Amino acid sequence: xxxxxxxxxxxxxxxxxxxxxxxxxxxxxxxxxxxxxxxxxxxxxxxxxxxxxxxxxxxxxxxxxxxxxxxxxxxxxxxxxxxxxxxxxxxxxxxxxxxxxxxxxxxxxxxxxxxxxxxxxxxxxxxxxxxxxxxxxxxxxxxxxxxxxxxxxxxxxxxxxxxxxxxxxxxxxxxxxxxxxxxxxxxxxxxxxxxxxxxxxxxxxxxxxxxxxxxxxxxxxxxxxxxxxxxxxxxxxxxxxxxxxxxxxxxxxxxxxxxxxxxxxxxxxxxxxxxxxxxxxxxxxxxxxxxxxxxxxxxxxxxxxxxxxxxxxxxxxxxxxxxxxxxxxxxxxxxxxxxxxxxxxxxxxxxxxxxxxxxxxxxxxxxxxxxxxxxxxxxxxxxxxxxxxxxxxxxxxxxxxxxxxxxxxxxxxxxxxxxxxxxxxx
Numbered sequence: 001x002x003x004x005x006x007x008x009x010x011x012x013x014x015x016x017x018x019x020x021x022x023x024x025x026x027x028x029x030x031x032x033x034x035x036x037x038x039x040x041x042x043x044x045x046x047x048x049x050x051x052x053x054x055x056x057x058x059x060x061x062x063x064x065x066x067x068x069x070x071x072x073x074x075x076x077x078x079x080x081x082x083x084x085x086x087x088x089x090x091x092x093x094x095x096x097x098x099x100x101x102x103x104x105x106x107x108x109x110x111x112x113x114x115x116x117x118x119x120x121x122x123x124x125x126x127x128x129x130x131x132x133x134x135x136x137x138x139x140x141x142x143x144x145x146x147x148x149x150x151x152x153x154x155x156x157x158x159x160x161x162x163x164x165x166x167x168x169x170x171x172x173x174x175x176x177x178x179x180x181x182x183x184x185x186x187x188x189x190x191x192x193x194x195x196x197x198x199x200x201x202x203x204x205x206x207x208x209x210x211x212x213x214x215x216x217x218x219x220x221x222x223x224x225x226x227x228x229x230x231x232x233x234x235x236x237x238x239x240x241x242x243x244x245x246x247x248x249x250x251x252x253x254x255x256x257x258x259x260x261x262x263x264x265x266x267x268x269x270x271x272x273x274x275x276x277x278x279x280x281x282x283x284x285x286x287x288x289x290x291x292x293x294x295x296x297x298x299x300x301x302x303x304x305x306x307x308x309x310x311x312x313x314x315x316x317x318x319x320x321x322x323x324x325x326x327x328x329x330x331x332x333x334x335x336x337x338x339x340x341x342x343x344x345x346x347x348x349x350x351x352x353x354x355x356x357x358x359x360x361x362x363x364x365x366x367x368x369x370x371x372x373x374x375x376x377x378x379x380x381x382x383x384x385x386x387x388x389x390x391x392x393x394x395x396x397x398x399x400x401x402x403x404x405x406x407x408x409x410x411x412x413x414x415x416x417x418x419x420x421x422x423x424x425x426x
Contacts, residue, residue, distance in 0.1 A: 001213050002176070002205030003251065007220045009267045009291065010182055013190055013197035014274045016069050018181040018223065023047040023066060023078050025227030025242035027268065029288075029400045035272040035410055036284070038417030039069045046239045047078040048227035052101045055236045060090045061103035070416050079103045087161045091168060101230070104161055108150040111185050111327045118145025121152075131196055132369045133188045133351050135335060135344075143330040147184055172207030175233065179203075179223065185327040187335055187352035191274040191308070193289040193298050194362075194370045198269045206251060209233070215256040219264035220291070221247060243398050258293075266292040268394055272410040275419040277309025277324025278317055283411035285325065286402055290391040296370055297387035298360040301402055308353045311336075313422035322422035323353055333423070359384065 011021035016037045017028035024031060024045050034041040041047075049059045059080030066078045080103070083089045090102055119125065125141040128148075134140050158178055165171045183189035183197035190197055202221065204210075224244035231238045232246045245263065253259055269291070273284025285308075286301040300307070309324035310316050316324070326332050339349035351371060361377075361384045362370035374380045395403040401410070 002203055002210055003213070004216045005202040005204070005221050006216060006218050007267070007293075008179065008200050008202035008223065009198050009220065009269050010180075010200055010223050011269055012271055013182040013192055013269070014271060015064075015181055016067055017272065019066055022181070022223045022226055023049065025224050025231075025238075025244040027224055027243050027270075027398055027400070029270060029272065029395075029402065030241075030243065030398060032409075033413040036413055036415070037068070037274045038415055039413060040072050040416075041066070041069070041074075041078065043071075043073045043075075046241070048230050049079050049101055049103070050076060051231060051236055051239075052099075052234055053080065055234060056098055057234070058095055058098045058100045059102070060100075062086045062090070062105055064105035064107050065103040068417060086157075088164050091164055099234070104157065106154045106157055108153045108157075109147060109180075109184070110150075111329050113143070113146035113150060113329070115146060115330065116142065118142060118147075118149045121145075121149050123148065131186075131188070132371060133196070133348055134186070134331060135338065135348055137334060137338075139334045140331045143186075144184075147186070174207070175209065175230070176205040177202070177226065179226075181223075185329065186331050187308070187326050190327065191271065191325040193269060193271060193287055194296070195291075195364075196369070198289070198291075204247075204251065210251055212254040212256075215254075217250055217256060218258045218293075219250060219260055220267035221250075221264065222267050222269070266290055266390070268391070268398075270400075273413075273415070275309060275321065275324040275417075276318055276415050277321045277419060278305050279310045279312070279315040281317055281411065282415065283408075286407065286410065288391060288395060288400070288402065290387055290394070291364070292387075294363070294365055295383060295387060296360075296362045296364055297384065297391060299388065299391060300356055300358050300360070301407070303356060303358045305355075306353070307356050309420075311353060318419065320421045321419045324419040326352070326420065328420045328423075359388070361387070 010018045012018050012028045014037045017035050020031050020034040021028045028035040033039045053059045060083050061079035062083050123145045128141050128144050179202045180200040225247050228238045228242050228244045228246040232248050270288035276282045285305050289298045308326045313320045313322040335349050338345050359375040360373045361375040401407040
């Protein structure tokens with residue numbers, strides 16, 4: 001009944017900066033402290049829900065919208081009033097003389113999971129397709145099933161909201177967007193710039209606003225595109241500071257596949273500090289990436305640091321933080337405990353937790369899960385150079401401090417949360 005976008009990417013594979021980018025329509029590296037997890041956001045930066053409210057919309061949110069972090073200086077929540085009982089509660093209090101904008105959030109896919117919930121729900125572990133960077137073990141399969149069970153709970157939440165719209169006759173007059181803020185909370189996924197961490201689902205339904213529903217679009221879209229999309233549809237002026245590009249032309253097109261290769265032939269994303277899990281400093285693992293249909297290029301600005309945080313909790317800058325950019329869970333524990341089981345397990349461990357070079361290049365046609373780094377292969381030298389040049393050019397145009405200067409400030413901003421701790425020693 002709508003459109004499926006095959007190539008949607010977040011700005012950062014980390015909760016707070018990803019959500020900040022969605023709300024502001026800007027890449028996270030433009031948002032100061034808002035580029036980091038467990039941070040804040042400058043109230044001077046415009047956010048689309050409050051711009052819609054100024055234009056006459058009634059706004060609100062449920063559960064996780066902005067954050068996590070602390071909203072210093074904000075008179076209103078950037079996503080509007082929170083409705084503890086959900087979308088139905090919002091609709092019960094909705095002034096029908098106003099259009100509305102609601103952020104339906106969920107914390108379900110976040111760890112910890114109820115171990116064994118996937119199996120108990122009837123999932124067949126043998127039918128689960130694992131990422132190739134995961135070891136194939138029943139512990140891992142069950143952990144993935146538990147995650148899928150959480151995702152199903154979110155699906156139910158969305159379906160209930162759709163039924164509520166149908167009851168009040170507003171289905172055809174409402175734009176429904178379903179997406180995520182980063183990849184699954186597993187090793188080499190969340191907090192990583194590979195597709196397993198940066199690529200998200202995106203489906204949009206807009207009644208008669210989509211002239212040719214049922215299409216699948218392969219153009220690259222970024223979640224920073226959502227804010228200008230909503231503002232254009234609402235007839236609200238799009239602030240010049242927004243770097244996102246409205247999707248309205250794609251929604252109204254009748255084409256599918258690749259529609260606008262000149263404007264949407266690639267996408268940018270990156271990472272600043274997720275959890276301060278390094279040794280000797282409060283920094284993160286700063287990196288930027290550019291992805292097109294053929295290749296993924298990643299520039300790691302501090303390759304001497306640990307991409308998932310230090311594996312030695314005794315050396316962590318914050319006490320006992322352990323591989324802190326990767327949420328604790330059965331898969332992480334299994335991979336650490338079995339890293340020396342054989343050569344294959346050691347390889348998978350290194351892919352998730354080992355140090356990485358300054359440059360990474362992956363052939364996404366031959367290697368869709370991006371496991372074989374070709375950055376030092378002479379046969380790919382010209383491709384690496386051209387992608388690196390385009391990435392740096394775009395980062396400069398979008399005033400990325402890691403390129404124009406001042407990037408170390410990201411490492412100095414306060415961190416307001418906790419992090420994964422090492423298990424107690426026996």
